[in-house]
Every structure is written in structure tokens, then in C-alpha cells.
Amino acid sequence: xxxxxxxxxxxxxxxxxxxxxxxxxxxxxxxxxxxxxxxxxxxxxxxxxxxxxxxxxxxxxxxxxxxxxxxxxxxxxxxxxxxxxxxxxxxxxxxxxxxxxxxxxxxxxxxxxxxxxxxxxxxxxxxxxxxxxxxxxxxxxxxxxxxxxxxxxxxxxxxxxxxxxxxxxxxxxxxxxxxxxxxxxxxxxxxxxxxxxxxxxxxxxxxxxxxxxxxxxxxxxxxxxxxxxxxxxxxxxxxxxxxxxxxxxxxxxxxxxxxxxxxxxxxxxxxxxxxxxxxxxxxxxxxxxxxxxxxxxxxxxxxxxx
Numbered sequence: 001x002x003x004x005x006x007x008x009x010x011x012x013x014x015x016x017x018x019x020x021x022x023x024x025x026x027x028x029x030x031x032x033x034x035x036x037x038x039x040x041x042x043x044x045x046x047x048x049x050x051x052x053x054x055x056x057x058x059x060x061x062x063x064x065x066x067x068x069x070x071x072x073x074x075x076x077x078x079x080x081x082x083x084x085x086x087x088x089x090x091x092x093x094x095x096x097x098x099x100x101x102x103x104x105x106x107x108x109x110x111x112x113x114x115x116x117x118x119x120x121x122x123x124x125x126x127x128x129x130x131x132x133x134x135x136x137x138x139x140x141x142x143x144x145x146x147x148x149x150x151x152x153x154x155x156x157x158x159x160x161x162x163x164x165x166x167x168x169x170x171x172x173x174x175x176x177x178x179x180x181x182x183x184x185x186x187x188x189x190x191x192x193x194x195x196x197x198x199x200x201x202x203x204x205x206x207x208x209x210x211x212x213x214x215x216x217x218x219x220x221x222x223x224x225x226x227x228x229x230x231x232x233x234x235x236x237x238x239x240x241x242x243x244x245x246x247x248x249x250x251x252x253x254x255x256x257x258x259x260x261x262x263x264x265x266x267x268x269x270x271x272x273x274x275x276x277x278x279x280x281x282x283x284x285x286x287x288x289x290x291x292x293x294x295x296x297x298x299x300x301x302x303x304x305x306x
Contacts, residue, residue, distance in 0.1 A: 026221075027223055027225075027239050027240075027241045027264070027265050027283045028225075029239055029267050030225075030269075032125075032151050032183035032184070032185050032194060032196065034125065034128070034147075034185075035076075035078040035085065035087060036078060036132060036133040036134070036137040037079050037131045037133050038078070038079060038080075038133050039133070039305055039306070040075070040076070040077055040078075040305060040306055041076040041077075041078070041303060041305045042073075042074070043072075043073075043303035044071075044072070044301065044302050044303075045072040045074070045299060045302075046071055046072075046299070046301070047069070047071075047072065047297060047298070048067075048068075048069055048070075048298045049066070049069075049070070049295055049297045050067055050295060050296045051065065051066040051068070051294065052293065052295075053066060053101075053292075053293045054287065055291060062102045063101050063102050064100070064101035066097060066098070066293075067097065068095060068096070068098075069096045069097070070093050070094070070095045071093065071095075072091055072092070073091070073092050074090065074092075075089070075090050076089040080131035081124060082124075083131065084124050084125055085129045085130065085132075086123065086124040086125070087123050087124075088121070088122050089120070089122075089123075090119070090120055091118070091120075092115070092118050092119075093117070094114070094115055094116065095114065095115075095116045097112050097171070098110070098111050099112075099169055112169060112170070113171075114171050115160065115161050115162055116162075116171045117157045117158055117159060117160055117161040117172055117173055118157070118158045118160040119155065119157050119158070120155070120156050120158065121153055121154070121155040122154050122155075123152070123153035123183075125151040126152060127149065127150035128149040128150065128185075144189070146186065146187060147185075147186070148184075148185070148186050148187075149183075150183070152180070153181040154178070154179070154181070155177075155179040156179070157176065157177035157179075159172060159173060159174050159175055160172065165207040165208065166209070166210050167209075168209060173205070174208070175202050175216075176202070177201070177202050177203075178201045179199065180198065181197070181198040182196060182197055182198075183195070184196065190228055190230075191226070191227070191229075192227040192229075193224070194226075194227065194239075195222075195223070195224045195225075196222070197222040198220075199220055199221075200218060200219040200221070201218050202215075202216040202219075208250070213251050214248060215248065216246055216247070216248050217245050218245050219244070219245040219246040219259065220243070220245050221241065221242070221243045223241035223242075224239060224240060224241075225238070226238055226239070232271075233270060233271030233277075234268075234271070235268065235269050236266070236267070237267045238265070238267075239264065239265055239266075239267070240262070240263065240264045241262070241264070242263070243259060243263065244258070244259065245258065245259060247259070257292075258289065259287075260288040260289045260292070261285045263283055264284055265282050265283035265284060267281035268280050275305060275306070276302065276303075276304050277302070277303045278300075278301070278302055279299070279303070281297075282296070283296075283299070284297075
């Protein structure tokens with residue numbers, strides 16, 4: 001029974017990370033763009049995630065897969081703060097997922113549906129990106145001179161998602177995730193180069209699977225994107241990212257499940273109308289260690305502003 005319990009705990013720990021709504025591993029072009037102040041943005045996104053999960057063969061858990069559909073509603077407000085451009089963002093995901101595999105040769109399957117954790121993010125531009133709106137903002141963006149932006153942000157994932165401590169897999173995490181970020185953007189003509197880095201810190205989960213205690217090390221993440229604007233309202237981007245860390249410990253016993261993934265992807269955006277934009281994106285994540293997950297993520301989003 002002790003062996004079975006340990007096996008299930010590790011199984012759950014490895015599956016929790018793919019269930020998160022992309023908070024920790026985001027390959028997102030234009031994350032640090034310069035918005036006009038006093039503007040509200042609303043977005044609706046659909047994300048489909050297919051994952052193949054590799055687990056230590058000694059656990060006799062094989063052919064583990066996850067299919068996760070996520071619908072995301074986001075709101076962003078841009079404003080002036082300390083003579084800088086700042087923004088605050090709130091994101092609420094809703095998820096529907098299926099997990100399947102074989103344990104000792106027997107097929108098992110689990111489904112979950114409901115709200116995932118709410119995410120809040122505050123960002124401010126320290127260099128470049130003056131607080132502008134209306135005609136002044138349009139004139140600044142149209143100027144041909146190179147532009148450089150340096151910003152910092154703080155993201156917090158709140159434990160608001162559905163969570164039951166006697167379930168192996170939950171859509172909510174029952175922990176706070178705190179993520180400081182730094183981002184850099186350089187625009188030169190039609191081209192933009194973007195780079196950013198972040199560290200995710202996790203609080204402990206004292207109600208992990210029937211009263212166990214789960215601890216998670218920080219996750220380090222870095223990404224770069226290269227973007228090209230074909231014409232106003234039409235752009236394409238390619239990017240690559242690297243994520244490492246987040247090894248878990250259950251009741252003081254390490255799981256030896258340190259994450260190490262390389263991500264790459266493509267994205268494109270088009271302005272359907274002056275106030276309605278469409279973005280399509282594909283992201284591939286490939287594990288660099290024996291234990292972890294490989295995933296394909298397909299994203300479609302619509303956004304508007306006023």
C-alpha cells in the first residue's frame with residue numbers, strides 16, 4: 001500500500017503541471033507592447049493542449065496522455081503611473097480535460113471540468129513607451145525612429161480554481177504562484193525583437209491528496225520572439241523559450257521530477273476591424289529530461305478595446 005500511495009502521489013504531481021492554464025510556461029509575442037493609456041482591452045481565447053506524459057518506468061504507469069481545452073476571458077486596463085505607462089490584467093480560465101493511461105497494464109481515465117485559477121498581472125514600462133493616447137499615441141507609433149522598451153511586471157496566480165484534496169487531479173492548484181518578470185522590446189522598422197525572463201515561486205500545498213504536503217521549487221523561464229509587420233494590422237512572429245526547475249517534494253521526500261523543456265512556436269495576428277483583432281498561435285513544448293511531458297498547444301483569440 002505504501003508503494004501504491006507513493007506511485008499515485010508522483011503520478012499526480014507530474015500531471016498537475018500540464019493542467020495549469022499556461023501561467024508558468026507562456027511563449028507569448030507582444031506581451032510587452034506599448035498600449036495607449038486610459039484604454040480597456042477585453043479578450044476571449046480558446047486553447048487546445050495535447051500532451052504525452054513520460055513517467056519513471058519503475059512506476060509501471062504507461063501511455064499517459066492529456067487532452068485539455070481551456071477557455072479564457074481576460075480584461076486589461078492601461079493607465080499612467082508615475083509618468084510611465086502601466087497596465088493591470090485579470091484572466092479567468094475555464095477548463096475541460098481528459099487524462100488517460102495504463103497502471104500495471106490496466107486502463108484508467110479521469111475527466112475534470114470547471115474553473116481554473118484566476119490570474120492577476122501588473123506591469124509598468126521603465127524605459128521608453130511614454131504614457132500617450134489619441135493622436136499623440138498614433139503619431140509616436142508612426143514615427144520611423146527605432147524604439148526601445150524595458151518593463152517589469154508581477155503576476156500572481158490565485159488558488160481560486162476547483163480543488164478537492166482527495167482527488168489526484170484538480171483544475172485548481174491550491175497554492176499561490178508569484179512571478180516577477182522583466183521584458184525588453186526593440187522596434188526597428190517593420191521588425192521587433194522581444195526578450196523576457198521570469199521566475200515563478202510557489203507556496204506550499206498543505207492539503208495535497210489526503211493531507212500530504214507538496215512543495216515546489218521555483219521555475220525559471222526565458223523567451224525570445226522575432227516579429228514582422230507586413231502592414232498595419234497584420235503581423236507574424238516566431239519564438240523560442242526555455243523552462244527549468246519546479247522539482248516537487250511530498251512530505252519532505254523529493255520526487256526527482258525537475259522540469260526542463262524547450263518551447264518553440266509561431267503566431268500571427270490580423271485586425272478584422274479597427275477595434276477587433278484575431279490572433280492564432282501554435283506552441284510546441286519538448287521535454288529535455290526522461291520524466292516530463294511533450295505538448296502541442298493551439299491558441300485562437302479575439303480582442304477588442306475602447
